[in-house]
Amino acid sequence: MIAVCTKCIERNFSKNDLLVKLYGLYYKNIVKNEVKLADIKNCDKVLCIGGGPIPSTAIEVVNLTDANVHVIDMDGDAVACARELVKRMGLNHKIVVGQGRGEDVDLSPYNVIHVALQVSPKEAVLKHIWSNCKMGARIIVRMPKKGLRHFYSNITDGFLERYSDYIRFYSSKFAANTIDKTLLMVKG
Numbered sequence: 001m002i003a004v005c006t007k008c009i010e011r012n013f014s015k016n017d018l019l020v021k022l023y024g025l026y027y028k029n030i031v032k033n034e035v036k037l038a039d040i041k042n043c044d045k046v047l048c049i050g051g052g053p054i055p056s057t058a059i060e061v062v063n064l065t066d067a068n069v070h071v072i073d074m075d076g077d078a079v080a081c082a083r084e085l086v087k088r089m090g091l092n093h094k095i096v097v098g099q100g101r102g103e104d105v106d107l108s109p110y111n112v113i114h115v116a117l118q119v120s121p122k123e124a125v126l127k128h129i130w131s132n133c134k135m136g137a138r139i140i141v142r143m144p145k146k147g148l149r150h151f152y153s154n155i156t157d158g159f160l161e162r163y164s165d166y167i168r169f170y171s172s173k174f175a176a177n178t179i180d181k182t183l184l185m186v187k188g
């Protein structure tokens, strides 16, 4: 339900530059904290999984770090909207948008991998990332607030326990309405 609404809002807003800017405000602090948490630098190759029609996370990562970012989304319409927007913003030399699924994307080029809140099935995506990404890669995963968990695909406690040595959490005092904390995994 939340996923469908968000995609619908993003699709309609993506045509209007002012609405894109306003929508992006929601992500500003979230991404600023994620960039700090994973220490994203200009030299990193970043993959955003689940960019949606407005890839605000990728746009903000570029604004803050000037890193090259690839975005994938499994929905062809979202990819078309995002490509058009990125081109309109003059960011197509920094952001490349493609169609793909987090469960089977080739991870070999990336050392930072970002998983959006609405990505599903989240644990399968995370297992694929962990098994196939480079050593030292940083994986950022947005986790929903407790009361909203049944609206999203979630990571099981078993997974969190199994990989606890590689996991750190970050909680912001000014957390967004939907995000409880951000998980950082470093492949070791």
Ligand SMILES: C[S@@+](CC[C@H](N)C(=O)[O-])C[C@H]1O[C@@H](n2cnc3c(N)ncnc32)[C@H](O)[C@@H]1O
Residues within 6 Å of the ligand: 003, 006, 007, 010, 049, 050, 051, 052, 053, 054, 055, 056, 057, 058, 072, 073, 074, 075, 078, 100, 101, 102, 103, 116, 117, 118, 119, 120, 121, 125
């Ligand atoms: C609506 S967006 C929100 C992302 C937001 N615009 C951002 O910048 O972080 C969530 C997107 O994730 C995509 N998605 C969900 N599961 C996915 C998966 N397993 N692989 C790729 N894309 C996925 C959906 O198609 C949807 O477009």
